[in-house]
Amino acid sequence: MNPTQQVDAVMQASAASGRHYRDSIPMIASENILSPLVAEAIQGDLHGRYAEGLPGKRYYQGCDDFDTIENIGIESAQRVFNCRFANIQSISGTVSNMGALKALTKPGDTITAVSTADGGHISHHPMGAVGMRGLNLVTYPWDEERMEPDVDAASKLIRTEQPELCLFGQSVILFPIPLQELADVAHEVGARVMYDGAHVLGLIAGGEFQDPLREGADVMTGSSHKTFPGPQGGFVLSDSDDELLQKKLNNAIFPGVCSSYHLHHVAGKVVAMAEFEAHGKQYAKDIVSNARALGSALSSEGFDVIAEERNFTASHQILTRHGGPDSGAGKRAAQRLEDCGIITNMNMLPGDTKAMSGPSGLRLGTPELTRIGMGADEMQDVAKFFARSLLSEENPETVKSDIARFKSEFQTVKYAIQEGPAYPEI
Ligand code: DSN
Numbered sequence: 549m550n551p552t553q554q555v556d557a558v559m560q561a562s563a564a565s566g567r568h569y570r571d572s573i574p575m576i577a578s579e580n581i582l583s584p585l586v587a588e589a590i591q592g593d594l595h596g597r598y599a600e601g602l603p604g605k606r607y608y609q610g611c612d613d614f615d616t617i618e619n620i621g622i623e624s625a626q627r628v629f630n631c632r633f634a635n636i637q638s639i640s641g642t643v644s645n646m647g648a649l650k651a652l653t654k655p656g657d658t659i660t661a662v663s664t665a666d667g668g669h670i671s672h673h674p675m676g677a678v679g680m681r682g683l684n685l686v687t688y689p690w691d692e693e694r695m696e697p698d699v700d701a702a703s704k705l706i707r708t709e710q711p712e713l714c715l716f717g718q719s720v721i722l723f724p725i726p727l728q729e730l731a732d733v734a735h736e737v738g739a740r741v742m743y744d745g746a747h748v749l750g751l752i753a754g755g756e757f758q759d760p761l762r763e764g765a766d767v768m769t770g771s772s773h774k775t776f777p778g779p780q781g782g783f784v785l786s787d788s789d790d791e792l793l794q795k796k797l798n799n800a801i802f803p804g805v806c807s808s809y810h811l812h813h814v815a816g817k818v819v820a821m822a823e824f825e826a827h828g829k830q831y832a833k834d835i836v837s838n839a840r841a842l843g844s845a846l847s848s849e850g851f852d853v854i855a856e857e858r859n860f861t862a863s864h865q866i867l868t869r870h871g872g873p874d875s876g877a878g879k880r881a882a883q884r885l886e887d888c889g890i891i892t893n894m895n896m897l898p899g900d901t902k903a904m905s906g907p908s909g910l911r912l913g914t915p916e917l918t919r920i921g922m923g924a925d926e927m928q929d930v931a932k933f934f935a936r937s938l939l940s941e942e943n944p945e946t947v948k949s950d951i952a953r954f955k956s957e958f959q960t961v962k963y964a965i966q967e968g969p970a971y972p973e974i
Contacts, residue, residue, distance in 0.1 A: 618637075632787050652767065750835070852870070854867035888936070920960060
């Protein structure tokens with residue numbers, strides 16, 4: 549491939565991806581789209597600039613204007629997340645976790661966390677940030693019915709293991725966890741408590757989920773691009789007034805795990821926080837009510853939706869089961885749905901043991917559908933498309949073209965100071 553062909557290939561594939569999402573029903577729970585003002589902020593000159601350190605304490609000249617942005621952003625994050633300390637530099641949720649682990653632990657320490665099979669994130673695993681920090685991981689006993697740590701057994705484990713850090717939070721998360729009770733036990737044995745709020749950060753800030761910093765978490769990390777609807781990036785937050793802890797957290801991000809920290813994305817985060825202050829509460833409320841409406845609609849169509857007895861969910865996620873443990877039925881369903889124009893991801897459910905080939909379930913998210921203006925009525929339409937794709941097994945091309953027609957009515961980003969096209973003009 550010569551240079552021109554290479555550029556063409558990239559441009560064509562990028563445009564094709566844009567068309568794919570524009571015409572589909574995007575339901576990956578960790579994804580969202582940019583508002584026009586956030587998109588404008590991340591396309592500015594800051595893209596090519598460096599700023600190491602904190603506002604007013606830089607290693608490079610030229611940072612005064614960016615200092616203005618970062619100072620506004622820190623104050624905004626303190627308001628949005630109701631906390632005394634905010635670092636808005638991290639370039640992702642995983643990098644936020646790496647930083648927090650660096651600040652809160654040392655190699656050889658023991659940490660407790662949710663296993664990846666039960667929904668913990670890969671950065672909580674020895675293959676990820678926990679392993680990079682050289683930590684000894686012990687996972688919580690899990691209540692598969694309630695999809696949360698078994699409080700009594702986890703409390704016992706924390707008392708027995710005496711970890712330095714108790715980490716909570718999941719990537720597969722339907723309900724708040726009993727954090728206060730477990731944080732009390734953690735503090736009793738001298739452990740710090742960290743809550744990874746990557747997925748549910750927008751719901752937390754919008755007052756629609758649990759409030760980890762008021763329920764015993766010393767530090768909360770999160771992504772800026774999932775239920776919190778900003779550009780890709782992360783946050784490290786704490787309500788502690790412990791200046792040493794705050795200093796350690798800042799130092800863990802720079803120079804710990806970031807050098808340049810993508811200044812254009814910081815600018816985008818600051819714009820996104822302004823939009824969140826204006827519209828975030830309503831957005832968070834609508835995400836959760838759409839998720840519940842979707843669970844109910846899918847169940848009415850005949851799908852096996854997890855946690856029906858608990859009204860399906862209290863987050864932005866829904867889990868569906870498509871076959872027995874390790875059947876791989878979730879993997880097949882995800883592929884067929886994509887063929888029909890619905891983008892989801894396969895997910896392990898209780899009983900599954902093979903992450904790549906075995907998942908029997910799907911994880912469905914409502915952040916993007918909510919962001920483009922869909923409500924309870926459209927969740928019923930979406931459930932019907934699921935039924936046509938997976939239960940009636942209609943011709944995928946027919947379903948796909950009906951979905952593209954349906955989706956053409958939902959092409960505008962809402963909950964923004966300035967509404968605009970949800971997908972790039974192609
Ligand atoms: N793996 C992502 C997810 O939950 O989809 C988060 O990093």
